[in-house]
Amino acid sequence: MFCSTGTKVLSNWLSEQRKSKGLTMRDVAEIIGKPHSYIGKVERGERKIDVVEYVWYCKLVGLNPIDGINLIMLSNKEDDQA
DSSP states (O other): OOOOHHHHHHHHHHHHHHHHTTOOHHHHHHHHTSOHHHHHHHHTTSSOOOHHHHHHHHHHHTOOHHHHHHHHHHHHHHHHHO
16 A cells, blocks of 8 residues: 555654553543544555644544645655655
């Protein structure tokens, strides 16, 4: 499956943030009202989420969506320079 650098960066960031908050995938799934398999697929980059879903996801889990977007922007700059 194709997974862009930005998708990988965002997926990894969501996983790291979840873990830093001491949450399991099941915890996050319960918070956002989705199956835990959804969380796993998002964190592995197997399921892309649109910007509205992303903001909603971040809000419910207590993350600042701008932080993840900034990481994507930085990874794109690095790709452009390579």
